[in-house]
Amino acid sequence: MSDITLSAGVRQNLLSLQKTADLMATTQNRLATGKKVNTALDNATNFFTASSLQARSNELSALMDGMSNGVKTLEAADNGLTSITKTLESMQSTLRQARQDKTFQTSTYTLGLGATPAGTEMLSFSGGSVGTTAVDVDLTTNTAAAATTASTATGLTGGTTLAAAGFANGETLIIGDGTDTVTYTVGTAATEDLDDLISAINLDANVDVTASIDPTTGAFTLTADDNTQAITVGGTGAIAGLAAQGVPAAVNEALTVDQIVASINSDVDLKGKVRATNDSGSLRIENQSTQELTVTGVTTTGTIDGDTGTSAIGGNTIRAELATQFNELRDQLDKLSDDASYNGVNLLRGDLLRLTFNETDTSTIDIQTKNAEALNSAYLNLGDIVAQDLDSDNDIDALISTVKAGLNTVRSQSSAFGSNLSIVENRRDFTKAMMNTLQTGADNLVLADGNEEAANMLALQTRQQLSSTALSLASQADQAPLQLF
Structure with a gap:
């Protein structure tokens, strides 16, 4: 092409047309990609700064997944704690129902010793809450005439x-x-x-x-x-x-019903286990237990004679059934604790949840139950009970206190997890905002203004047309000598 000679006017217009074409190519690329900086050649400073900001945003985006999983894990634990709380409240209600129930079995016996028994006679109690060792109560008193x-x-x-x-x-x-x-x-x-x-x-x-x-x-x-x-x-x-x-000479005198009642009710070994009352001149015995009570010293017809005959008084079946209900609720509490997992992590079993909040691993949070222990019935000091555990009102009160302490422990742990959840959600929102800031900053450095580039393209197209016209006019000037022929 060096053998071809162009006039100065044509060459000048040609160069102008070539520059316009280059500018149009650049503008078309910006319109196509939406970026004004596509490579380091376009603007090295902006290109690498935007790449760094975008890379950090991408790393934070990866951490966002962990935070989202952490939120769901905490929500799963909170679901478990909510259900455990309801279960503990049901257990407490069961114990209070047992505490209020007084449907104890009774039997009534008539006195048959006579005014002056020949010897010292006894009425014995065993079984029930009394235990295997019998407790004897005198039916006579030894006095002088x-x-x-x-x-x-x-x-x-x-x-x-x-x-x-x-x-x-x-x-x-x-x-x-x-x-x-x-x-x-x-x-x-x-x-x-x-x-x-x-x-x-x-x-x-x-x-x-x-x-x-x-x-x-x-x-x-x-x-x-x-x-x-x-x-x-x-x-x-x-x-x-x-x-x-x-x-x-001393003689034996039979105690009256009121005296026997006073003797039974004042015996420390029978207190809260057996209660006696005067039932229209007969002795009424109440078995304050869920187990069968054996009374020795009565006949088959219900007459007190101080001999070896026995009578059985049944236990409180309602309290016994409530003990079974309590154990079922306790078993459900453990199952709720075991099932409160998310993505393989169960905070109620003592698992550790570690969440990372920044790309340098310098900001983290460890979430776990107190002492890393499973929050179950064993941790709350709630074991299986037997019917005898509900015999005494004092024992029931002690169980109610234990359940109440368990409720306080669960509520405290729920509060701690709630605080952790608030931290994670707040950090997640912060990270999301930071990602938006980083991406916006990166975009500001590399993204092209579509309106501006469209206007540029329109101007370049006009310039190209004008350059083509100018080049045509210059070519026509070069053709003037041909008109002489």
């Missing part, structure tokens, strides 16, 4: 002289209670009287015998302060008819 007394003939008064009572000067009267004695020595029998003798006996603190004159019969009487003591009479003198007395 009356206090020990010694009396003289009638017709005496406090003013009766000792001489009239049969004493002489210098004689003695020795009164004792079987252990200690008091000695009265007569000084002047004609002037001293029975009041002096009575005062001497009663003022002696060592002898448990009281002397008196019966106001009705006028008998000089000695009475032992304790009905298990004897009265001794001695000395050189004596009051006619006054003789020593031994301790009265």
Whole structure:
């Protein structure tokens, strides 16, 4: 092509047309790609800066997936905690129902010992809440027939002289209670009287015998302060008819229904296990247990005789059924804990969830239960119970307290996971905003303005047409010599 010679005008127009074509190609490329910087040759600074911003945005985008999974994992754990809370509330309601239920089984027995049983008789309780070791309750009491007394003939008064009572000067009267004695020595029998003798006996603190004159019969009487003591009479003198007395023979007396009731209800080994009441003169026994109670000392017809016969009183079946219901709820609690997983991670089993928030791994969060333990019935100190665990109201109250403590633990963990969820969601929103900022910044550096490039293309097309026209005119000027021929 170097052999072809172009005129200056044609060459100038040709160069202009070529530049316009190059500009049109560049503008077409920008319109096609939407970018004004497609390679480092277009603008090295903007190209590499935009690439760096876009790369960071892409890395954050990859972390967003982990955060989204973390949010769902926390939501799954929260679903589990919500259901566990409802289960614990149901367990608490079950225990409170057992606490309020008082449908204990009872039996009524009549007394058949008679007024003075031959020996000491017992009513025994075993089984139920009492246990295998029987607890005995006395049905009789061992007492004396009356206090020990010694009396003289009638017709005496406090003013009766000792001489009239049969004493002489210098004689003695020795009164004792079987252990200690008091000695009265007569000084002047004609002037001293029975009041002096009575005062001497009663003022002696060592002898448990009281002397008196019966106001009705006028008998000089000695009475032992304790009905298990004897009265001794001695000395050189004596009051006619006054003789020593031994301790009265003890006898067995049958307790009344009210006395038996008081004895049963005051026994510490039966308290909260067996309750007795007076049922119109009969003894009513209530078995405060879920297990069968055995009463020994009754006949087959329900008469208390203190013998070896037994009677059975059934247990509280409602409380026993509530114990089974409690165990079923506890089992469901563990299953809820095991099923609260998402994508293989179960926070309620103690799994660790680690989330990374930035591309350099310098911002992370570890989410896990307290002490990395599984949040289940064992962790909440809730084991299987048996019917006997609901026998006592105190035991039920203790179980209610344990369930309440479990509820507090679950609510505390739910609060902790809620706080973690708030952190993750907040960080996810922040990351999303950062990605938008990075992408916008990158786009600002490389993206082309479509309107501007379209206007440029229109201007270049006009320039191209004008350049083509100018080139045609220049060519026509070069053709002027041909018109001479």
